[in-house]
Amino acid sequence: MNCCHIQEALPWYVSGQLPADEIREMAEHITGCxxxxxxxxxxxxxRNAYMSLAQAGTTPSDRVWAAIDSKLGPSHKPHVDVGSFLLGLQVGVSANARRTQVRGDLRIFGHKVRIIGRERKENHVLSKQER
Amino acid sequence: MTGEEKLLSMVATQDRSAFHVLYERYANAVYRYALSILRSPHLAEDVLQETMMAVWKGAGGFKGRSKVQTWILGIARNQAHATLRREAKGQRLPASDPAAETVDPTASLHTDLRVQEALHALPSHHREVMHLVFFEHLTVKEAASVLEIPEGTVKSRMHHARLTLAKELTS
Structure with a gap:
């Protein structure tokens, strides 16, 4: 390795983007040159000057994600959560609009009591328990 | 498959939660890179938005030939340069006036003002090489892939940027 090669590779040397053996070889040369x-x-x-400049005030605003999110349109799977932490009850219901599937679960103080499947009958059971 | 590739494959299935995670992970990098080219926070946000929409629509086209970071920055670069050309035609791009940029006023306390001015004055194709190497920690090969130029050109641009800035530091 000569000085020309070393100095050409210095940007990657200081940013830590070289293989270990090349770093070792460069370090040996630099020590004696x-x-x-x-x-x-x-x-x-x-590098420090650039980092200082590039870091100053450079984060995008939250508006960008909001704009992207609105462009994506409504979500395919509507999801509804209902919860009452004051009573220690947590009821979750999710619905897949495409397959008109309804699922639900009831938790009391974190313990799952029953899982409601696809049938309407079981949804009535959930409704009773909620009451 | 890396964790990043798995995340991108989830985005390809239109998984919005995965897309939000991907956005959170890359938004700053894309924004800063766009800012290094365009020097306008407003335009850099536009580029971020366009880039992420392109990622959302084109995630299925990722072939795994490069890192996800490199792939996304490549898209950002194309978007930023398209904006640069568009704005140059309409002459709406901010002049290369350092005061026009959002810069932390305390930054000059820690760095050499002359170097900062010289950085501002660098041509955008030199500045973006510095950005990819110093800020995004890309290798020569990765930077060449993002910029779509030979590896030798990456090195020569870096060399010219270094010489220009070195003059300011040593004069």
């Missing part, structure tokens, strides 16, 4: 030591010092300053 004043020119490459100066070049490395300069590269670190450049």
């Amino acid at each position: 004043n020119d490459c030591q100066r070049a490395l010092s300069l590269m670190i300053r450049l």
Whole structure:
């Protein structure tokens, strides 16, 4: 490795994007070379300056996700959750609009009591338990 | 299949929760990269939005030949340069005035003002190489893939950017 090769690879050396054996080889050269030591010092300053500048005030606003979300349109699977943590009751109901499937579960203090499947009959059971 | 690839494959099935996770993971990187090219927060947000919509629609086309990060940044680059061309035609792009950008005023306390000015003055194709290497930690090969240029060109652009900035630091 000569100075030209070392200095060309310095940006990736300081950003840690080189294989371990190449880093070792470069480190050995730089230790004994004043020119490459100066070049490395300069590269670190450049990197720090760039990082400082690029990090300043650079996060997108929440409006971007809101705009994307609205473009995606309504979700395919409507989901409804009903909960009453004050009473220690948690009732979950989900419906798949495509297959008109209705599922439900009732939890009391975190314990699942019954899972309601597809049939309407079982949904009535849930309704009674909720009452 | 990596975790990122699995996430993208879920997005390909139109899984909105997975898409939101992917957005949270890459939004800052895409926005900052777009900002390094366009230098306008408003336009960079437009590019972020267009890029993520392209990811949503095109996730199924990801072949796994590159990292997910590289693939997304490649899309962002195309979107940003399309915006750059469009805005240049309409001359709505902000002038290369450092004051026009949103910059933390305390940043200049920690870095050399002259270097910052020189960074602003760099041509966008040099600045974006610096961004991909220093900020996104891409290898030469990955940066070349995002920029769609030979690896030697990545190195030469980096070399020219370094020389320009070195003058400011050593003068």
